Amino acid sequence: MSVIGKYFIFLGTLFGKGEKLSVYWRRLMEECVGIGVSSIFIVAIVSTFIGAVSCIQTAYNLVSPIIPISTVALIVRDMEILELAPTITCIVLAGKVGSNIASELGTMRITEQIDALEVMGINSSSYLVLPKVVAAMLTFPMLVIFSAFLGILGGYLAGTLTGVITERDYLYGIRDSFVPYNIFFMCVKPFVFGFLIASISSFKGFFTSGGALEVGKASTQAVTNSCISILVADYLLAQLLL
Amino acid sequence: MIEINNISKAFNGKAVLKEISAQFQKGETNLIIGGSGTGKSVLLKCMIGLVKPDQGNVLYNGRDFYNCDKETQQSIRREMGVLFQGGALFDSKTVEENVRFPLDMLTSQSTEEKQERVAFCLQRVGLEQAAKRMPSEISGGMKKRVGIARAIVMNPAYLFCDEPNSGLDPLTSVKIDELIKEITDEYQITTIIITHDMNSVMEIGQNIMFLYQGDKLWEGVNSEITKTTVPELKEFLFSNKLLREMQG
Numbered sequence A: 001m002s003v004i005g006k007y008f009i010f011l012g013t014l015f016g017k018g019e020k021l022s023v024y025w026r027r028l029m030e031e032c033v034g035i036g037v038s039s040i041f042i043v044a045i046v047s048t049f050i051g052a053v054s055c056i057q058t059a060y061n062l063v064s065p066i067i068p069i070s071t072v073a074l075i076v077r078d079m080e081i082l083e084l085a086p087t088i089t090c091i092v093l094a095g096k097v098g099s100n101i102a103s104e105l106g107t108m109r110i111t112e113q114i115d116a117l118e119v120m121g122i123n124s125s126s127y128l129v130l131p132k133v134v135a136a137m138l139t140f141p142m143l144v145i146f147s148a149f150l151g152i153l154g155g156y157l158a159g160t161l162t163g164v165i166t167e168r169d170y171l172y173g174i175r176d177s178f179v180p181y182n183i184f185f186m187c188v189k190p191f192v193f194g195f196l197i198a199s200i201s202s203f204k205g206f207f208t209s210g211g212a213l214e215v216g217k218a219s220t221q222a223v224t225n226s227c228i229s230i231l232v233a234d235y236l237l238a239q240l241l242l
Numbered sequence B: 001m002i003e004i005n006n007i008s009k010a011f012n013g014k015a016v017l018k019e020i021s022a023q024f025q026k027g028e029t030n031l032i033i034g035g036s037g038t039g040k041s042v043l044l045k046c047m048i049g050l051v052k053p054d055q056g057n058v059l060y061n062g063r064d065f066y067n068c069d070k071e072t073q074q075s076i077r078r079e080m081g082v083l084f085q086g087g088a089l090f091d092s093k094t095v096e097e098n099v100r101f102p103l104d105m106l107t108s109q110s111t112e113e114k115q116e117r118v119a120f121c122l123q124r125v126g127l128e129q130a131a132k133r134m135p136s137e138i139s140g141g142m143k144k145r146v147g148i149a150r151a152i153v154m155n156p157a158y159l160f161c162d163e164p165n166s167g168l169d170p171l172t173s174v175k176i177d178e179l180i181k182e183i184t185d186e187y188q189i190t191t192i193i194i195t196h197d198m199n200s201v202m203e204i205g206q207n208i209m210f211l212y213q214g215d216k217l218w219e220g221v222n223s224e225i226t227k228t229t230v231p232e233l234k235e236f237l238f239s240n241k242l243l244r245e246m247q248g
Helices: A002-014 A021-061 A070-110 A113-119 A124-162 A167-175 A181-206 A212-241 B040-048 B070-078 B095-106 B111-124 B140-152 B170-187 B198-204 B231-237 B241-247
Strands: B002-011 B014-024 B029-033 B055-060 B080-083 B158-162 B190-195 B207-212 B215-220
Touching: A002 A124, A002 A181, A021 A070, A021 A124, A070 A113, A070 A124, A070 A167, A070 A181, A070 A212, A113 A124, A113 B080, A124 A167, A124 A181, A181 A212, B002 B040, B014 B040, B014 B055, B014 B207, B014 B215, B029 B040, B029 B170, B029 B198, B040 B158, B040 B190, B070 B080, B080 B140, B095 B111, B095 B140, B111 B140, B140 B158, B140 B170, B158 B170, B170 B190, B170 B198, B190 B198, B207 B231, B215 B231
Parallel strands: B029 B190, B029 B207, B080 B158, B158 B190
Antiparallel strands: B002 B014, B002 B055, B207 B215
C-alpha cells in the first residue's frame, strides 16, 4: 500500500513547479521520437505476424459449412481492433519502452544526474518524466492504429497467399458488421496503457538506489508491473466501455 | 560565507552526523576529510539540500536554507555549483550542451550570450577542443573538468566538490585541485571539498574539518594538521607506510 501511495505522490510531483514551456516542448518532441518513432519497426513486425497467424488459425477452426468463409476476416478484424492491436502491442511496448524508461532513469539516479538537476532547482520528476508520460499517451494510440492496420493486412496476405480465403471474401469480411465505436474503444486503450507504462516505469526507475544490479531489477519490475496493470486496466475498460 | 549549526542526521536510527557545526569562509578552499562512511557526503548533501537534516540549520550569508520561503531557497540554489563524484554529466548531451544546460534552464540569456559563456567556461577548464564530444568519449579527468565548467557557468557564490580526485591518476588529481583553487581565488567563491586525498589536504586545504563516525574531531589549517594529537586523525593521516616512515 505504501508503494501505491508513493506512486500517487510521485504523480503529484509531475505537476509541481515546472519549467519554461519551450523546454517541455523540446523534451516532448525528443520523447515522441524515442518512445514512438523508434517503436515502429517492432510494432510492424509483431502486428503483421499476429494478424497472419490469427487469420490462418481462425480459418483452421472454422470448418462448418454453414459459416461463410468471410467470417474469418470479420473475426481477424474484430480481434485486431478490440484486443490484439491495443493490448498485445502495448504489452510489447511495455517490454521495449518500459524497460528503456526504467533503466534510463535508474542510471540517471545512480550516476547522480537526477541529483544534479535537483541541486540546480529543477523539478527533476516534471522535467524528466512528464514528457515521457505525455509522449506515450500521444504516440501509443498512433502505434496501435498502425498495428491494427498491419494486423488486418497481415491476415489478408497470409489468407490470400496460402489460399485459405479469397481476396473478395476477405475484403467483404472486414467490412461486414463493422461497428465504428470499436475504433474509439481501440484508441482509448493505448491512451490509458501509455500512461500506465510510462508512469509506472518512470516511478520504478526514478527511485532506484544502489548500482547496476538495482537498475536491472528496476527495469524488470517496471515491465512486470506495467504488464499486470495493462491486463487489469484492459478488463476494467472492457467492463466500462463495452 | 556558509555556516552550519548542529547538523544531525540519522538513517534507520543510526546516527550518521552528530551535531556538526562549522563556518566556511568566502574565497577559501574548505576541506571536509575523513574515512569512508564517516558522513562526509551526507553532510555535503545536507548542505546542498539533497538530504534534509534531522536537526540544525545551514546558513548561506545568513539565509537559512531550510527555513526560508521557496523563492529564497531557489535563489540560494542558483548560487550553488556542484561537482559530483562521477561528474554527473547528462549522457545524452554533448560536453557543450552539458555546460550550457543550467543557462538554458535557468536564464533568459540570448543564444549568443550563452555560447560566449559556455566557450569561456570550457576554455577556463582547458576543454574548448572537446565541446562537441559526448561524455562517453572523454576521460574521467575530462569529465571532472566538464563538471567544474558546468558548476561555474552560472557564476556561483558557493562551489561544492564531492571527491573531485576519486578515480584519477596523481597528476590529473593535482591539476583538478589546482583548477579548483584557482577558480576559488579568482571568483572569491566559498568552496567546500569532500576528499580523503592527502595530497589535496596538503596542497589546497586552507580550512580543514576532520569527521570521524559522524563527529567533528578536528578543525584547522593544513600546516597544523600533521602536528595533531587526535589519535583518529593521526591514524587517518599516517595510514600510508611511506608517510609513517617520514613521520619517523
